[in-house]
Amino acid sequence: MTIKIGVVGYGNLGKGVENAVKFNKDIELVAIFTRREPAKLKVSSNTKVFSVDDIEQWKDKIDVLVLCGGSATDLVLQTPKYAKMFNVVDSFDTHAKIPEHFNKVDKIAKASKTVAIISVGWDPGLFSLNRMLGNTFLPDGKDYTFWGKGVSQGHSDAIRRIPGVKTAKQYTIPMASALEAVRSGKKPNLTTRQKHRRECFVVAEEGADKNKIEQAIKTMPNYFSEYDTTVNFISEEEFSKNHLGMSHGGFVIRSGTTSQNMNHLIEFSIKLDSNPEFTSSILIAYARATYRLAKEGQCGCKTIFDIAPAYLSQKTSEELRRTLL
């Protein structure tokens, strides 16, 4: 018997889940739900597509619903809504609003006897887990999180709103000097500028004032003014050739001390060719955990901190102990 999942939203993340199912033989993707016209949606597998308006009919045919929308406008509404009818997993990633989202979803999931795992992915997600374990095992220490090299969607959008910009991509890049200082065990205090730099690739409209665009980017408060920022103007061709990828990565380092002169470093890092495909692979594993918790009769909202690792794996506990412990 397989775990039957449905996907809500067929963007990069939804496509990633559809792809990840291939590597998870115990999981079956039985339906993709969309707000668009179902007949017009081209999907990569044989999975049937349905209107999200008909989702209630699937109440007893789906074990876990994987919510693949954006945090700001989709998940904030969808997770509470669907947790009334389904066990759900989401990748809600607005860090400051996680407690509020958790409380809302928890109330509903408890009342509806469903399981909801929120904020699954790599940050929040695997990075959170490593921050937490680092804090736990080395209570006297300091945390460092670095993002990149990878695309920041928010910063790319901000550039695109500048008059004269046709399109743009912004890469967040950790400073090698900062990583080195942290790895030395010296627990440095790092400013925003010392931790990351920003590199922008901009396609300007014909006749636009490039100097003005560059200044507008570099002086933009919150987004760029606190960073060393490089602006490269490139052709549309070069943009399409080199800047449509979705690679990303990052580092979580805990530097701690247990007694005089006894310093320890724990470092976790990822390097991803496809941010959405990796995130989806994590979502699938937490969908499995959701199913297993629900089978046990549990309910309510959970995060990555609440899930015992064994719930995530296709392997039995006996197999895990024998082969991976």
Add this chain to the structure above:
Amino acid sequence: MTIKIGVVGYGNLGKGVENAVKFNKDIELVAIFTRREPAKLKVSSNTKVFSVDDIEQWKDKIDVLVLCGGSATDLVLQTPKYAKMFNVVDSFDTHAKIPEHFNKVDKIAKASKTVAIISVGWDPGLFSLNRMLGNTFLPDGKDYTFWGKGVSQGHSDAIRRIPGVKTAKQYTIPMASALEAVRSGKKPNLTTRQKHRRECFVVAEEGADKNKIEQAIKTMPNYFSEYDTTVNFISEEEFSKNHLGMSHGGFVIRSGTTSQNMNHLIEFSIKLDSNPEFTSSILIAYARATYRLAKEGQCGCKTIFDIAPAYLSQKTSEELRRTLL
């Protein structure tokens, strides 16, 4: 109210637990148990020392017993024995015998309604967790574990048994070329020789044949013959000055693929000035989890795969979500 723990065995690990308690305000070390003469044991804290023969009297005064002996002769007997009376944590690290140890302890802990968490530390332990998570999130991939730079006790002991050797220390060192090949994402097949090299520091007896010792080391089957091994003869003074440390470290890398040309790397690494102090810090956190599971009425044997991360932390779940997710 604090969690009351006891320590069995006052070697490096027991001392590490005694030290780690300082950073864990919710945990109190109430007793150290020893096979030696209690009055003669000098300890670093105000903790009272008792004979292990009197341990049964502590049945209702200790929440969790942290077993700090060696795997081969101590834990194999102690964990089953004490799981009859106490909730226990151990660092059993003979990988091949973990399933057998688990089954034995599980039966006893279930019958005695106690919780036993076994094989806690960094390998088995944190490294196992990272191997397992890597396998789960990137099912189509390859695992790599590198150890070091750090002392291998087993290899040091093997050298010390060679005639003419006064004392010796062996360092296991990961090959930089192997790490680089793995990080390139090429998923290389690496031989034993390609993964690690071995560096030995030997103090020879006066008049001993150093050439003969060097050959005996380099050709020793299982321990050295499959590796590139360097042998350095040094004075006793230099040995005492530079080779009494207990630093260690290592790397767990998962290299996986989610679709054509979409490769991902997950890397976890540690760099420790004191292997036993770090291991003890992990043991303390799992002692906390043991206590919490027991409070919930759970029983039986568990491993790192069975413990939800939140059980490990001093922080509340609400605090974890707000500050570390």
